[in-house]
Amino acid sequence: MTHSDRRIRIMLVDDHKTLLWGLGRLIDTEAAHMIVVGTARDCASAVELAAEVSPDVVLLDIDLGGACSLDIVPALLADQRAKVLVLSGTRDRELLDKAVMSGVRGVVSKDEPAETVIKAIEKVHEGELWLDRAMMGRVFEAMRNPQAVRRQDxxxxxxxxxxxxxxxxxxxxxxxxxxxxxxxxxxxxxxxxxxxxxxxxxxxxxxxxxxxxxxxxxxxxxxxxxxx
CATH class of the missing domain: 1.10.10.10 (Winged helix-like DNA-binding domain superfamily/Winged helix DNA-binding domain)
Incomplete structure (x- = not known):
C-alpha cells in the first residue's frame, strides 16, 4: 500500500459524547479515505491514546469540560507525524491565536458544514495551514515581529x-x-x-x-x- 492509498488516521477529542459520535459518523459516511482510530473525552486520556494509536490528524476541541486543551498540544505533537486541528466554538481571538502559536495547524469552527470539516482535515494532513485570512495575517506578523508578540504576552x-x-x-x-x-x-x-x-x-x-x-x-x- 502506498502512502497515497493509506487512509488518514483520525483521532477525535471532545468531552461531548454526541459530538464525538457525530464526528465519527461524518467521517465514516462522508470520507472513505479517512478512518477514526480512537476517541478521547479529556486531556489525560487524549495524550495516552495518541501515543497508542499514532494518528495522522488529531481533531481537538479547544474546551474540554472547562479545561483548555492547548496545554496538551506539545504532548500530542511528540509523534512528529501527528498534526493537530482545533475544533472551536469560541470567537476569542487571543485564545485562537495562542492555539496556532502552540503548534496547531488549523482552526475550524463547530458551525462549519460537514464538507468544510473534511476539507480542513485533508489540508492539515497534507501539511497546509487551515486558518482564516485575519488569523493568517496575525501569524505572519508574529513571525515577522516576534518581539512585539513577546511584549504582548x-x-x-x-x-x-x-x-x-x-x-x-x-x-x-x-x-x-x-x-x-x-x-x-x-x-x-x-x-x-x-x-x-x-x-x-x-x-x-x-x-x-x-x-x-x-x-x-x-x-x-x-x-x-x-x-x-
Missing amino acids: PELEKIAQLTAKEKKICSMIAAGGGAVNKALAQQLFISEHTLRNHLTAIYHKLGVSNRLDLYVFATRHRLDQHQA
Whole structure:
C-alpha cells in the first residue's frame, strides 16, 4: 500500500459524547479515505491514546469540560507525524491565536458544514495551514515581529526574566518530568541546596507554586527546547 492509498488516521477529542459520535459518523459516511482510530473525552486520556494509536490528524476541541486543551498540544505533537486541528466554538481571538502559536495547524469552527470539516482535515494532513485570512495575517506578523508578540504576552515576559542556568533547569524538568532533585543537581554539577535556591527563584519569576506547576508551564511553552 502506498502512502497515497493509506487512509488518514483520525483521532477525535471532545468531552461531548454526541459530538464525538457525530464526528465519527461524518467521517465514516462522508470520507472513505479517512478512518477514526480512537476517541478521547479529556486531556489525560487524549495524550495516552495518541501515543497508542499514532494518528495522522488529531481533531481537538479547544474546551474540554472547562479545561483548555492547548496545554496538551506539545504532548500530542511528540509523534512528529501527528498534526493537530482545533475544533472551536469560541470567537476569542487571543485564545485562537495562542492555539496556532502552540503548534496547531488549523482552526475550524463547530458551525462549519460537514464538507468544510473534511476539507480542513485533508489540508492539515497534507501539511497546509487551515486558518482564516485575519488569523493568517496575525501569524505572519508574529513571525515577522516576534518581539512585539513577546511584549504582548505576559508569560513570555516571565520566561525572558530567567537566567541561562534557570532556563537549563526548566529544560531538564520539561524533558525529565519526575526526575528527583538529587538527580537534577548531579546533572547540573551543583548541590541540592543550590538547586532548591534556583527553583525558588524560578517559581517566583514564573508565578508557579511547585514542581508540578513548573513542569506543566515548561511543557506548554516548550522550554525543553531551551539550551543553556
